[in-house]
Amino acid sequence: MKLKIDGKETQVQPGTSILGAAQAMGVLIPRYCYHPSLSVAGNCRICLVEIEGAPKLVTACSTPCAEGMSVLTTSEKVRAARRDVLEFLLINHPLDCPICDQAGECGLQDYYMEHGLHKSRFPQADKVRRHKRRDVGKYLVLDNERCILCTRCVRFCEEVTKTGELCVRERGDRSYIDLKPGSRLDNDYSLNIADICPVGAFTSADFRFKKRVWFLERTASVCAGCATGCPIEVHHRDNIVYRLMPRPEEGFPAWLCDEGRMTCKSLRAPGRPAAAFCEEGNLKPAAGLRFAASRLGKLKPEQVAIFGSPFMSLEDNLALAELAAAIGTKNFCLHFSTEPGIKDGILKNTDHSPNSRGLALIHAVYGGYTREQFSERLASGEVRFVLGRNEEVKAALAAAKTDIPSSVFSFSDEPAPGRACVLPAASHFESDCLFINYAGRLRRARAAVKAPEGVLPVWQAADRIASMLGAPIRLETRAAVLERLKAKIPELAAAPLSDDKAEFELK
Amino acid sequence: MVARMIKTKKVDNRPLTLLERLYFTEIAAGMLVTLKHFFRNLFKPSNIVTVNYPEDRIPLPGNARLRTRHRLKLRADGTPKCVACYMCQTACPAYCIDITAGEYSDGNPVEKYPVGFDIDLSRCVMCGMCVEACPEDAIAMDTGEIPGGALTRDEMFMTKRDLLRNLPGEPSLLGASNRLHNEWDGTRVKKK
Numbered sequence: 114m115k116l117k118i119d120g121k122e123t124q125v126q127p128g129t130s131i132l133g134a135a136q137a138m139g140v141l142i143p144r145y146c147y148h149p150s151l152s153v154a155g156n157c158r159i160c161l162v163e164i165e166g167a168p169k170l171v172t173a174c175s176t177p178c179a180e181g182m183s184v185l186t187t188s189e190k191v192r193a194a195r196r197d198v199l200e201f202l203l204i205n206h207p208l209d210c211p212i213c214d215q216a217g218e219c220g221l222q223d224y225y226m227e228h229g230l231h232k233s234r235f236p237q238a239d240k241v242r243r244h245k246r247r248d249v250g251k252y253l254v255l256d257n258e259r260c261i262l263c264t265r266c267v268r269f270c271e272e273v274t275k276t277g278e279l280c281v282r283e284r285g286d287r288s289y290i291d292l293k294p295g296s297r298l299d300n301d302y303s304l305n306i307a308d309i310c311p312v313g314a315f316t317s318a319d320f321r322f323k324k325r326v327w328f329l330e331r332t333a334s335v336c337a338g339c340a341t342g343c344p345i346e347v348h349h350r351d352n353i354v355y356r357l358m359p360r361p362e363e364g365f366p367a368w369l370c371d372e373g374r375m376t377c378k379s380l381r382a383p384g385r386p387a388a389a390f391c392e393e394g395n396l397k398p399a400a401g402l403r404f405a406a407s408r409l410g411k412l413k414p415e416q417v418a419i420f421g422s423p424f425m426s427l428e429d430n431l432a433l434a435e436l437a438a439a440i441g442t443k444n445f446c447l448h449f450s451t452e453p454g455i456k457d458g459i460l461k462n463t464d465h466s467p468n469s470r471g472l473a474l475i476h477a478v479y480g481g482y483t484r485e486q487f488s489e490r491l492a493s494g495e496v497r498f499v500l501g502r503n504e505e506v507k508a509a510l511a512a513a514k515t516d517i518p519s520s521v522f523s524f525s526d527e528p529a530p531g532r533a534c535v536l537p538a539a540s541h542f543e544s545d546c547l548f549i550n551y552a553g554r555l556r557r558a559r560a561a562v563k564a565p566e567g568v569l570p571v572w573q574a575a576d577r578i579a580s581m582l583g584a585p586i587r588l589e590t591r592a593a594v595l596e597r598l599k600a601k602i603p604e605l606a607a608a609p610l611s612d613d614k615a616e617f618e619l620k
Numbered sequence: 621m622v623a624r625m626i627k628t629k630k631v632d633n634r635p636l637t638l639l640e641r642l643y644f645t646e647i648a649a650g651m652l653v654t655l656k657h658f659f660r661n662l663f664k665p666s667n668i669v670t671v672n673y674p675e676d677r678i679p680l681p682g683n684a685r686l687r688t689r690h691r692l693k694l695r696a697d698g699t700p701k702c703v704a705c706y707m708c709q710t711a712c713p714a715y716c717i718d719i720t721a722g723e724y725s726d727g728n729p730v731e732k733y734p735v736g737f738d739i740d741l742s743r744c745v746m747c748g749m750c751v752e753a754c755p756e757d758a759i760a761m762d763t764g765e766i767p768g769g770a771l772t773r774d775e776m777f778m779t780k781r782d783l784l785r786n787l788p789g790e791p792s793l794l795g796a797s798n799r800l801h802n803e804w805d806g807t808r809v810k811k812k
Contacts (some may be wrong), residue, residue, distance in 0.1 A: 211705030211755045212732040212797055237799070245729055322721040322732055325706040 116182040125178050132160055132173040140186055143195060143224050145202075145311045146263035147174035150367045151272055157202075157263050159224065161194045162186050170194050192228065199229040205241040205286070206312070207258045215313030217326040221261070243289055250298030252318050252371055253307060257289045260314035266290060266306045273368065273459065274300045290314070301461060305368045308358065319375075320356045332561035333360055335548065337424075337541050338373035340453045340464035342550030345369060347377070347542060347561035354380055354542055354562055364554070370460050380542055380562070384526030387565040390535040398567035401536050402574055405500070405520040406581035408533060412497050414441040418490065418517075420501025420509065421447035421475065423466030424524075425571055426546030426558070428594045430472055431601070432572035432586065433500075434479040439584035444496055446487035447476040453551030462551055467541075470619070471549035474602050488513045500578075502571075503529045522571050538571050539564035545591060546570065547598075547610065553619030555608060674769030687748045687761040690739055692783040695798060697805055700784055701758035703797045704734040708750030708759055716743035717750060729800045737783060741767040742776035756797055762787065 114127050118135050125134045130153070132142050145157035155175035162173045165183040170190065185191060203221065210216045243257035267279045267290065278296040281288050292298060298306070307317045329348040336343045336357065344362035348355050354377040359369035379385060389401020396404060409417055419437040421430040430447060437445035449472050453464035466472075482490060490496055491513035499506050499519035506521050507529070518533040529535045541548075541558035548556040564570075569577070572594055579586040588594050595610040609615035639645050661668050671678055680686070693701045704721035722735035744767070750759050763785070770776045 209797075211707065212703045212730060216705070246731055322704070322723055325710070327710065328706075 114178060114180050116178050116180070116184065118184045119186055120183075127177075129178050130174055131162060131171075131176050131178055131182075131184055134178050135162075135173065135184070135186060142173045142186055143220075143228065144174060145220055145261060146265060148265055148268075148309055151265060151268045151309075154264055154268065157261065158198045159195060159202075161191060161198065163188050163191050195224070195228040196231060199224055200231055200234070202261050203229070203233065204235045205258075206261070207240060208237065209256075209259060209313065213256075213259065213313035214316040214321055214326075215259075215310070219313060220311035241286060248318075249292055250303050252304050253298055254316050254318050254321060255290065256314050256316070259312050260290055261312050262288060262290070263311060264290075265309045265311070266315060269302075269306055269309060270298075270300070273305075273366075274302050276300045301370050301372065301457065302368055302459065304371050304374050305359070317356070324350060324355045329355060330561075332559050334542070334559045334561060335467075335556040336369065336373040336376065337467035337548065337558065338370070338376045338465075339462035340451070340466060340469055340551035341455065341460050341462045342467055342548055342554065342556040343369055343373060343460060345373070347559075349561045352562045366460065368460060372461070377542060379525035380540060382526035384528065386523050386535055386537045387568065389537060390529075390532075392533055398537055398565075398569065399577075401534060402569075402577050403581060405534050405536060406578045408498060408518070408520065409440070409500070409578065410582050415443060415495065416497040417442045418444035418487070418496045418499045418501075419446075420487070420499060420506055421445070421472055421481075422502040422505050423449040423451070423464075423469040423472045424504070425502060425522075426468060426541065426548055427471045427475070427598060428546055428591065429571035429575070430468070430475045431594060431598055432575035432588050434475055434481070435586040435588065435597070436500075436575045436579050437481070438479070439579050439586050440582065441584075443481075444487075444490050445479075445481045446484060447472055447479055447481045448483040448487070449473070450484065464551055467550070467556070468548040470551060470553055471547070474549065474604055474619075478602050484509075491515055491517060498533070503527055503532075503535065506532075522574070536574060537565065537568045538574065539568050543568075544570040549619065555610075555617040555619075557613065559613075677766075680764050680766075684764070687746050687751075689741070689763045689765040689767045690744075690750070690759055690761050690778070690783060691763050691785045691787075692734075692737060692780065693758050693760060694784060694786045695801055695805070699728075699801070700734060700737075700780070701756050701798055702734045702737060702754075703730055703732045703756055703758070704737075705732075705755060707753040707755060711749040711753035713747060713749060714743045714745045716740040716745075727804075729804050730797045734780060737780040739778045739783065740776065741778055742770075742773055 115122060115124050118138055118140060121138065123134060123138050132147060135142050142162065143159045145159050146154045147160060153175045155172045158172065160173040161170040163170055163185040206221060216222065245256045245258055247255040249255045264281060267281060270279045271277050278292055278298050279290055280293050282291045283289060304317055307315045328350050330350055332347045334345055334347050336345045344360040344365055346358045346360040348358060357374045357377055359367055361367060389396045389398050391401060391404045417440055419433050421433050434447055449469050451464040451469045453462055453469065456463045488509060491509060492515055496517055499517050501521060503521040503523045504527050506519050510516060520534040520536060521529050521532050522538040523529055523535050524538050524540045542561050543564035544560050546558050550556050572588060576586055576588040588597060592611065598605050598610060604619055608617045695701055704719050706719055709717040709719050716739055718738045719734050720736035721732055723731055724733055748761055751761055767776065
């Protein structure tokens with residue numbers, strides 16, 4: 114189907130909206146109520162465009178393209194319409210920009226600067242007053258005065274989460290967004306509402322007033338909250354991660370679950386170790402590694418157990434596997450049994466670990482015990498020292514009902530009582546690393562912030578320990594780790610691991 | 621047509637006279653000037669033209685139009701007018717403003733206030749961009765104090781406590797958030 118937009122000819126599939134066709138050409142038509150992942154409402158009227166020959170302007174979001182249509186998106190009539198629609202929307206909009214968290218990423222501000230720039234003809238004192246700062250859910254604050262009634266939030270709750278907590282009450286200029294009686298906005302995806310709200314009506318209670326958005330730096334990364342591995346954008350400044358936002362990527366919906374967004378909280382949790390805690394007291398991270406190595410060095414190889422983890426990256430698990438091989442111990446486990454799958458039909462995975470597929474690849478090459486066999490080995494009493502991730506070592510020792518001295522890598526504020534040595538490790542926000550999600554897709558986490566001084570990613574720590582034991586594994590740099598991954602794991606032999614942009618999927 | 625005004629000063633380049641070349645007469649004349657000031661200051665100290673800066677300062681004339689040390693204005697109930705919007709911090713070319721925002725917990729509809737508001741005057745270039753940028757009329761540079769002449773860097777570091785101050789005739793009622801606050805404050809007073 115052929116049509117003309119702003120005089121340029123284009124070809125689209127039948128059923129495409131004018132807005133979609135224009136966007137494909139790179140012509141951005143302003144929108145408030147339209148969202149590509151939600152149904153079309155056509156109530157904000159900012160996307161009005163002119164069709165040559167049509168008596169009136171039409172909404173670009175809800176009008177399908179027709180053969181031979183000639184659309185004008187920048188004509189004088191269209192620009193006047195946008196200006197007037199904006200003026201209508203701003204009539205009752207409060208002058209809250211200085212205290213509004215949306216300022217800087219607000220649709221009203223952006224389009225006002227682009228299309229409006231009019232002086233208000235409406236006295237400030239006559240603006241409609243509504244309920245402000247409403248506590249509507251665990252993560253959200255609602256300000257009804259700022260709302261422009263685009264109903265994106267209502268449609269999100271109806272169509273995406275299918276929980277339907279929100280509705281529009283009253284009619285005309287009295288209408289406002291409200292919770293349905295007896296409900297609260299605490300579904301698993303509620304923070305997406307703060308994202309899709311084009312104005313500052315819904316704001317995040319967690320991010321509220323923490324940082325102005327124009328100060329934030331952005332790093333593209335992936336979420337490690339579950340096996341789905343959603344694409345995220347880490348928003349950070351001065352080495353502090355302020356929030357995680359969904360990032361558009363093909364094959365993923367434009368959402369992010371609340372749980373995933375909160376994964377950055379453990380980074381600056383007060384209990385997270387920045388120094389190594391050993392039997393001898395607090396040590397600098399490097400000294401902690403020396404302590405762990407000296408304990409390992411005193412033991413026979415078969416007395417040492419090494420525990421890989423699906424919560425750690427490909428690099429980390431490879432280095433631990435290499436360390437086990439270098440020490441010469443048979444007591445290592447790179448196994449994790451799970452049944453991944455999207456449990457709620459949107460994003461959340463039944464498998465909470467980000468890298469179980471990646472661990473399975475390394476397990477297939479390096480072998481080692483399964484979890485059950487490993488538990489038996491721990492219970493047998495032969496093992497005298499365990500090296501692994503804090504949470505899992507704890508669980509494994511509890512399951513085997515033993516308390517073996519162990520050295521654990523700690524990524525979060527999870528307490529590690531009674532361990533011989535707690536080694537702080539850099540998380541996926543602090544070091545570049547790779548995961549493989551439940552669908553076999555390679556996921557790249559990129560370092561957004563710097564780890565505390567001396568705190569290394571696990572692969573680097575494993576390399577240091579191996580060198581101190583006199584059994585070097587030669588994984589000093591990340592390039593070396595990626596080379597080793599390619600060389601050792603046949604599935605990844607052709608993978609573009611070091612190319613930061615390239616996509617890869619397991620067969 | 622604007623008339624050009626060029627001031628010239630004629631320099632007397634004549635050769636020195638014999639008396640001047642003798643040196644001692646000139647020394648004595650110079651010493652006389654010094655001694656004149658010395659005795660005048662000794663017997664009538666109120667006539668001294670210099671002050672012991674920075675301990676003593678000459679007050680600026682009342683009609684002085686210049687940017688002086690910052691202050692943060694207050695509302696009628698003593699809360700800062702500032703709503704921690706970060707406009708001044710964004711506009712500041714010297715990066716000398718550092719704000720920490722917080723949230724009112726007492727139902728104040730303004731919601732936001734500065735928990736901390738620091739200005740490092742040793743970095744400040746006194747450009748006045750912060751005053752221009754402020755949407756709430758909360759920051760002003762009209763205290764009449766010229767910063768500088770401090771003995772330590774810490775003295776030049778202004779915190780919120782140092783900055784909060786109203787001049788006579790205030791508080792002013794400008795600013796959208798201030799209007800919100802004043803309405804709320806009114807209802808609160810009535811309830812009392």
